[in-house]
Amino acid sequence: MTGTPFTDRHIGPDAGELDRILALVGASSLDDLARQVVPSGILDTPEDNGLDILPPAISEHEVLAELAALAGENTVATSMIGLGYYDTLTPPVLIRNIIENPAWYTAYTPYQPEISQGRLEALLNFQTMVSDLTGMEVANASMLDESTAAAEAMTLLRRAGKSKSPRFLVDADLFPQTAAVIATRARPLGIEIVTADLTAGLPDGEFFGVLAQTPTATGRVIDSAALIEAAHERGALVAVGADLLAMTLITPPGELGADVCFGTTQRFGVPMGFGGPHAGYLAVHSKHARQLPGRLVGVSKDADGNLAYRLSLQTREQHIRREKATSNICTAQVLLAILAAMYASYHGGDGLRAIARRVHGHAETIASALGDKVVHAKYFDTVLAHVPGQAESVVAAARTRGVNLRLVDTDHVSIACDEATTDAHVALVLEAFGATATETVPAGVINRTSDFLTHPAFNRYRTETAMMRYLRTLADKDIALDRSMIPLGSCTMKLNAAAEMEAITWPTIARLHPFAPADQVTGMRKIIATLEEWLVAITGYDRVSLQPNAGSQGEYAGLLAIREYHRSRGDDNRTVCLIPSSAHGTNAASAVMAGMRVVVVACRENGDVDVDDLRAKIAANAAELSAIMITYPSTHGVFEHEIGDICAAVHDAGGQVYVDGANLNALVGVARPGRFGGDVSHLNLHKTFCIPHGGGGPGVGPIGVREHLAPFLPGHPLADELPGELTISAAPYGSASILPITYAYIRMMGAEGLRQATLTAIASANYIAARLREHFPVLYTGEGDRVAHECIIDLRPLTKSSGVTVDDVAKRLADYGFHAPTMSFPVAGTLMIEPTESENLDEIDAFCDAMISIRAEISKVESGDWSVDDNPLRGAPHTAECLVGEWDHGYDRMVAVYPNGLPSAGGRAKVWPSVRRIDGAFGDRNLVCSCPPIEAFA
Structure with missing residues (x-):
């Protein structure tokens, strides 16, 4: 490896900070903490965690060179396959200011x-x-x-x-x-x-x-x-x-x-x-x-x-x-x-119409030249040609000219034009057919008379200067990871390193059609196959499918695999899915979509699954038991020590175990669900493996399965190598262009780095719990008062004593420059906090200091110094406009907007919310979901 190890760039706390964290939580090392936190029955040692197949860690520049070599094995042909996928000309101002801008992709x-x-x-x-x-x-x-x-x-x-x-x-x-x-x-x-x-x-x-x-x-x-x-x-x-x-x-x-x-x-x-x-x-x-x-x-x-x-x-x-x-x-x-919205904004209605006319014009040129070979009289961009017995030779002739057409069957070829199609491409297509251009005959499909995109948002930003400033103005209204720690429990807002992101905009990846000939995408196939192999090692499963393009899709795919497995054995009656009351809400919804009946299993006061209730529910539904869905570590942020007993009880009754991988970032290199009892898991690559959240997507939710479920992994009608009967997503490998992000992360971290990241995240969560415990109750802990990678603080007693709600605390954190933790999930009136391994100790301490300061503010409400209805928490967040005009509140403006103190005096840099507390009920009663004319709000 050359240069500074990537782990030192990715993991926030340095050696000295880690020593301080461990000292406060009472552990001598990360391995000592692992022994304290993770049940011994499932804990993997560094020597026996399955990660020995991973290659040694390499640097950022080395991984980019490796990815460039792999991408270089792809052939970027002119794609005229169509079927819902078309080449497009992304304006560079949008690539640089959205896709490559952490203000947008880390939100x-x-x-x-x-x-x-x-x-x-x-x-x-x-x-x-x-x-x-x-x-x-x-x-x-x-x-x-x-x-x-x-x-x-x-x-x-x-x-x-x-x-x-x-x-x-x-x-x-x-x-x-x-x-x-x-x-x-x-x-x-x-x-x-x-x-x-x-x-x-x-x-x-x-x-x-x-x-x-x-x-x-x-x-x-x-x-x-x-x-x-x-x-x-x-x-x-x-x-x-x-x-x-x-x-x-x-x-x-x-x-x-x-x-x-x-x-x-x-x-x-x-x-x-x-x-x-x-x-x-x-x-x-x-x-x-x-x-x-x-x-x-x-x-x-x-x-x-x-x-x-x-x-x-x-x-x-x-x-x-x-x-x-x-x-x-x-x-x-x-x-x-x-x-896509900014593309429409940049071009406007007239620009989009002009692009459409060019696309349609190229199709008309092709159709006119092919004459009576054309099947459909009305078309927009795609021309179907009838060439009896010659389709394969036409497609082959086009390929030799660098153009991919769609072979429909032995008698038909489809040609799809798009924004990137040129006159030269059209000429190559006609050569492949042995045709020559003739006078164009209109297809007669232009019949729209109504206006569209008339709102100013689609008419103000035609120049690059205007668009660049518009995007900056919007980004400045938001808090993303480029400005602050986002301590969201269950959502794992970790660093999305620039080196991981770089490859996704390379043309050798970005311009590949998902149904391109296999010999043109050898580099992508290698990236996918290698990533599948690594994820198998990390999870302990036998096979992985990368097709599900979100965690919800992964849940659905995994449950369908279980459902089809039972059906293949004649167990059509096995439709009951046991789900703990603490589970992610999508679990129950996914089970219903997969044709299952949900039976809820109770949790104990400490948050663990109530194993006695589990056994009772298994006994009551033994003949119909299909599966249990269990999140591990639990949704309450704890390593449950009875996980082995839970898995065994379900297996003994003939059911399957679905381990929700939402919290896999607390397991990588430490424990493998495929080895401690899971039959299937989905993995959130947008959480554990550094694909950015992007404001709420994209995500990737692949599934890992044991061998007996492998026949029921997702297939695809246009990918012969994926023969399964179930198709979950539109593309064979889902959101394939962002898989290089995860590839780069694992390649740069290596086995040792992945384990270190997991244990650092656990250490940081326990540090926060230790610092905040004397100010807020920590709701759930495991043995030794330990949490996993996240902790839940309970605000309900404070709400009862002061009237300050969880919403008040969340909005007040914005005044301190922080995004709130996860609110009221999995328990109403609580905050679930997850620091991830990416945050250094200064940022973690700043967040803890803000929470402790907020607790002091709540004390002023409890004591009556501030009224319940007029205090900085109830008034939060405060905008810059609060500094001017009338001020009729019983607390100081300075306290409202600069609770950290002035930046010039060493306070945290100010992030100004652009609006005050929003009235949600009004929005639901008066549903307006498109750009309204400003007069509507006069």
């Missing part, structure tokens, strides 16, 4: 809206863009990809419709990956998929919904109006997948009566990246707004009456609704949604 989900106004405004722009282009009234803040958006559209139609029929009608000319995801999602829910050529009309019989897309997989622009009218006459609701670029020229389905629109925003500046991450979308009319899954940004007002943004209808979140949730989606693709 967390905007659950603290007062310090998230920038990303919330950007997401409102995204929702407005989607609503305008689809002709719908409400869009959510993005889905995971197009195919899962289609599956969510299917279940939304079932919830919203009146029909009791289990049948769902799907057009035969749907993207094959979308059809596969829909079929997988329908199976455990008892939905019967009927596939038909909808150009021939609707088949006989009843059905609750109809799903089609325009343009179709082979490029046909369908008559949505006729389809929608016919379905509505039959009592069915309709979802239409709409290509947003095409919608700039074509009358959108929302204007024709569609109930739902779905699709992807990938071609709006988001690189193909071998399949992802990309922001899908879902849009509805207002009457179905409260049926939308996922996140929805809305407009509300703050304590001063000013316009403010927030996540609306948050009670739909799975942590609250659990098995009654209508979807298990708890994340989005925020970073990619913001990129």
Whole structure:
């Protein structure tokens, strides 16, 4: 290794700081702490933790050279395959100022809206863009990809419709990956998929919904109006997948009566990246707004009456609704949604229309030259050519010219044009067909008359200067990891190193089509195979699938594997899933989606699973027991010592053990779930393995399984090497373009560094618990009063004695320059704190000092010095405007805005919230989820 070891850059506390941490918590070394905290029955030693297969750690420059060599093995051909993935020209101002900017990529989900106004405004722009282009009234803040958006559209139609029929009608000319995801999602829910050529009309019989897309997989622009009218006459609701670029020229389905629109925003500046991450979308009319899954940004007002943004209808979140949730989606693709929204903002409606005309014009040139070989008379970007017996030779001829076309079958070739298509590319395609350009014949699809993207957000930022300043203005309204520790329990906001991020924008990774020929993506396949091997070693499982593109998708994939395993053995009746009351809310929602019945297992007062209640529930459901889902360490932040007994009890009853990997960052190098009883786990690469949160996505949630579950790992209809019957995500390897981040992290840390990171995170959490214990009760601890990688402090006694709520403390932390810990999860009225290994002792101490100072402020409320309704906590957060004008509060302005003291006197640098406390109830009562005219709030 050359230069400073990466572990010294990644792990916050240096040797001296670590000594101080260990001294306070009462451990002589990290290994001593491991023996104190981790149950001896599962604790791995450094010599026997399975990580001996990992190569030695290397430096940042060495890993970039290694990744460059691997990426260099890929061939970046001109992609004209289509099928929902298109080359796009990302404006450099957006690459540099969003994708490569830690102010955007290290931000967390905007659950603290007062310090998230920038990303919330950007997401409102995204929702407005989607609503305008689809002709719908409400869009959510993005889905995971197009195919899962289609599956969510299917279940939304079932919830919203009146029909009791289990049948769902799907057009035969749907993207094959979308059809596969829909079929997988329908199976455990008892939905019967009927596939038909909808150009021939609707088949006989009843059905609750109809799903089609325009343009179709082979490029046909369908008559949505006729389809929608016919379905509505039959009592069915309709979802239409709409290509947003095409919608700039074509009358959108929302204007024709569609109930739902779905699709992807990938071609709006988001690189193909071998399949992802990309922001899908879902849009509805207002009457179905409260049926939308996922996140929805809305407009509300703050304590001063000013316009403010927030996540609306948050009670739909799975942590609250659990098995009654209508979807298990708890994340989005925020970073990619913001990129797509800013692409639309930079180009504006006229610019997008001009791009669409160029794309369509190239398709018209190809179609005109091919003449009667063209199958569809109406098309936008994709031309289907009928060449009997010659399709393979045409595709091969194009490949020799550096162009990838889609081989549909032996008689048909599909050619998809996109923003990057040039006249030269068109000429190469025509050469492959042995054709020559002729006079262009219009396809006659340009019929949109309605305006779109008229809001100032899409008309002010045409120059790079204007866009650069707009993005900076938005980022300045937010707190991300580039400004502060984000001590979120359960969410692991660790460093996303620049060296890890660098490769994702390289063209040799970013411009790969997920269905490109295998010999063109050998470098990516090597990265994927190597990463799978490393994750197998780290988790102790036998096989890994990287397809799930979020933790929720990983949960679903793992539970489906268990469900299908039982079915393969004739145990169709095994449908009961045991879930501790402390579990992540998505667990219950995922189990229901997988066709399981949730039975809740009680927890003891110390937070551990009540093993007596577990045994009783197993006995009561023995014949039907499918699985238990258990988070380890527990959601309460404790290593439960009875984990082996829990796993054994379920196995003895014929069930499977799902170990939720949300807290795997407390296990890496220390214990392996695949060795201490797990049959399957999902892993959050966006938490444990350094893929950034990006404001609430992208995420990656691969699953590891024991060998007996391997046959039930996700497959894909367009990836022969993945033969499984279940398809979870649109792309074979999910969000493949961000896997180099995790590859780089593991490669630079090595076995010793990974273990050190885990134990440093545990040490830092115990340090915080030790410092705060005399000021706030620490709710749950394990043996020896130890916590794992996070600790929960209980504010309920203080709320009872002072009236100060957990919300008050969270908002007051913004005045101190900190993002709040996780609020009221897993226990209402508490804060769950996780420092991660990335934070040095100065930052940890600064956070502890802020919490101790807040406790002193609460004492002033308890003593009556400040009133319950007028104190700095209830008034928080405070903006710069609080320094001017009238001040009618019973506490000092200086205390309000500079609780740390002035920066010039050594206080912490001030981060100014841009709005005061936001009125959430007002936002839910007055649901506005797209860019409103300012007059509406006069």
